[in-house]
Amino acid sequence: MANAWEPTDVLTVSDLTTVVKSVLETTFSTLLVVGEISNYKQHTSGHRYFTLKDGDASIACVMWKTRPLDFVPTDGMQVVVGGRLTVYAARGAYQLDCAYIRPHGIGDLYRAYEKLKTDLAARGWFRREIKKPLPRFPRTIGVITSATGAVIRDIRVTIERRFPGVEILLRPTQMQGDGSAQDVAQAIRQVDALHPDVIIVVRGGGSIEDLWSFNTETVAAAIFECVTPIISAIGHETDETIADFVADRRAPTPTAAGELVTPLTSEELIRRIDDLELDITDTITSTIQQFSELINDFTSGGALLRIRERLSVLNQRIISQYQRMTASVTGTLNLNIVMLDHYTSALTMLHPHRPLRLGYAILERDNVPVPTSHVLQEGETLTIVRWTDRSAVTVNSVTSNERTNHG
Amino acid sequence: MAKQPVISEWSLEEKLLRLEEISSALDKGELAIEVQLALYEEGVTLARQCREYIDKAKLKITELGSMLQNQADGSSEDE
Numbered sequence: 039m040a041n042a043w044e045p046t047d048v049l050t051v052s053d054l055t056t057v058v059k060s061v062l063e064t065t066f067s068t069l070l071v072v073g074e075i076s077n078y079k080q081h082t083s084g085h086r087y088f089t090l091k092d093g094d095a096s097i098a099c100v101m102w103k104t105r106p107l108d109f110v111p112t113d114g115m116q117v118v119v120g121g122r123l124t125v126y127a128a129r130g131a132y133q134l135d136c137a138y139i140r141p142h143g144i145g146d147l148y149r150a151y152e153k154l155k156t157d158l159a160a161r162g163w164f165r166r167e168i169k170k171p172l173p174r175f176p177r178t179i180g181v182i183t184s185a186t187g188a189v190i191r192d193i194r195v196t197i198e199r200r201f202p203g204v205e206i207l208l209r210p211t212q213m214q215g216d217g218s219a220q221d222v223a224q225a226i227r228q229v230d231a232l233h234p235d236v237i238i239v240v241r242g243g244g245s246i247e248d249l250w251s252f253n254t255e256t257v258a259a260a261i262f263e264c265v266t267p268i269i270s271a272i273g274h275e276t277d278e279t280i281a282d283f284v285a286d287r288r289a290p291t292p293t294a295a296g297e298l299v300t301p302l303t304s305e306e307l308i309r310r311i312d313d314l315e316l317d318i319t320d321t322i323t324s325t326i327q328q329f330s331e332l333i334n335d336f337t338s339g340g341a342l343l344r345i346r347e348r349l350s351v352l353n354q355r356i357i358s359q360y361q362r363m364t365a366s367v368t369g370t371l372n373l374n375i376v377m378l379d380h381y382t383s384a385l386t387m388l389h390p391h392r393p394l395r396l397g398y399a400i401l402e403r404d405n406v407p408v409p410t411s412h413v414l415q416e417g418e419t420l421t422i423v424r425w426t427d428r429s430a431v432t433v434n435s436v437t438s439n440e441r442t443n444h445g
Numbered sequence: 446m447a448k449q450p451v452i453s454e455w456s457l458e459e460k461l462l463r464l465e466e467i468s469s470a471l472d473k474g475e476l477a478i479e480v481q482l483a484l485y486e487e488g489v490t491l492a493r494q495c496r497e498y499i500d501k502a503k504l505k506i507t508e509l510g511s512m513l514q515n516q517a518d519g520s521s522e523d524e
Contacts, residue, residue: 177456198504203498203503203504204502206506207509208506208508208509232509310461311461312492314464315464315492317468317472318467319489321481322485325471
């Protein structure tokens with residue numbers, strides 16, 4: 039290129055560099071650059087350095103540690119970098135100061151998605167046990183979505199139709215594009231701090247690029263740390279985002295999210311209340327009925343009649359007891375009489391005077407029977423006792439019968 | 446016995462729970478008639494309040510944008 043330059047001034051290197059720096063930094067203050075990452079390094083300081091290249095060129099890049107990074111970049115990954123050009127005067131070098139990086143190719147987006155999903159699953163962020171239950175009757179519902187469009191309208195219509203007795207706190211939020219992950223995360227924290235009963239993060243689906251914010255750790259962390267039960271309605275039914283996994287519940291559509299936060303419709307609730315009122319009215323009515331029957335019974339003398347009946351039953355029992363007792367005693371007495379008869383006749387048989395009736399006699403002296411051991415003497419005076427009479431006799435002679443006394 | 450809260454300040458959910466509690470307590474029928482009558486009266490009042498609340502209910506939407514702006518300014522990102 040032939041330039042008809044007539045330099046009048048001589049510039050110092052510094053002067054030139056200052057001009058270059060000024061021109062470059064002013065012209066390229068906000069850039070979006072697509073390229074392939076190579077030589078990616080994260081220093082111990084936390085800053086990241088890499089080269090962005092394509093087939094024909096390359097540029098040095100730096101991303102300071104204060105910049106949030108939602109995934110782990112690797113060499114060969116296609117990325118879009120947002121940032122500005124800076125000139126390092128001491129070396130006459132320029133570099134890209136990156137504000138953010140996101141994967142560019144579909145393949146890279148999926149790889150980053152799978153990587154984050156694996157990491158968060160390992161951290162236990164998707165565990166079923168840590169899911170918070172949704173309230174039965176939320177009064178205040180935080181909604182994080184775009185202020186305009188079909189989504190908020192769908193939610194509004196659904197809730198109004200089913201159960202209008204609630205307040206919606208709408209936090210208008212940037213749901214896609216650069217910076218949306220940060221805005222969504224901030225929205226979740228802000229709404230959570232207001233302590234609604236439940237929060238819905240909702241977007242009407244989109245391509246994986248559109249939904250990228252909801253596959254970032256920034257949004258996942260905000261959902262994970264949210265104290266309020268949170269529903270995510272981001273992806274379509276088929277492609278779930280990381281946000282859907284971390285949230286306490288997932289809804290496939292904005293309408294479904296609206297139904298989740300109004301589990302009972304006004305009609306169902308009124309019916310439930312009516313049923314309960316009927317229940318308690320039935321119960322109390324029958325209790326009162328029972329009570330008044332009791333009182334009627336008393337005043338109409340029925341109670342007295344029943345007391346009489348009871349007394350009569352008691353009386354019957356006493357009588358039958360008495361009869362049983364008598365029967366038992368009589369039985370015993372009869373037995374005793376039989377025994378007595380038996381013993382009486384036995385005794386009669388054994389009476390010493392019984393042989394007298396048969397003609398035997400008793401020999402007595404001084405009114406006492408003479409024992410066998412007594413040896414009679416001639417001239418002894420004795421009495422012979424018979425059944426019919428007594429006679430005094432004198433022994434004439436004694437002859438032994440040659441028997442022992444013990445015979 | 447703990448001090449009874451003012452019923453009208455309860456949320457719909459609390460009122461419905463109380464109504465269910467009253468229904469099952471009455472069902473058991475083990476309470477004195479005076480207690481049953483008092484519970485019944487409370488239940489009917491609760492049912493009326495719930496229905497009134499539901500009938501009057503209107504959806505209210507509050508946009509948080511401007512309200513949170515001051516907060517957001519304090520902690521906004523540096524870009």
